[in-house]
Amino acid sequence: MELEIGACEAALGRLDRGCFGVCEQCGEFIETNRLVASPSESLCLSCRLKSPV
Template sequence: MNTMKLCCLNQSHLKNLKHELQVLHEQLLADLQAEQSDQKEELRLVSCTEVLDRSEAAAATDLNLTRLSHIKQLEEEILECRNALQRIECGRYGCCENCGEVIELNRLMANPAAVLCVGCQSRDELHRTRDSASSF
């Protein structure tokens, strides 16, 4: 990676983006804790109640699967924030992990955890779209 390109991100931008990442990280942790707490409470209530009929059991299973999916998404976003904060500390923040070019400031402001520049992100999404279409 070419660390000289990081000069495009001045210290003020880095400070602001780091702060945004820290705030986002804390919010995601709080959301994760709340989601896990809600899930535990729902599972406790289901296990303490009478036998559910099929539709109630299906609804409870559906809700649990949705919650598990949301928990997984939150965990992934938390990891992305942590990785971005680590890249800031290591001096690698703001460089595309694919091509090494500078990630545009507007992109970082919209998504401070971004690891790809717009061009590489577009190519990545195009490949994923083609791969998923060919699997049908």
């Protein structure tokens, strides 16, 4: 539960900074369907697949 709250707070911070929806790793836009499914997502699909969990 605390991890989810932290992820939501991080997403709100990205929204405040104007970088919500932009991949934190490569700088490309995160796919809209990923953000609809998980608004706290910070990586595009390509970077998520490369990133260790």
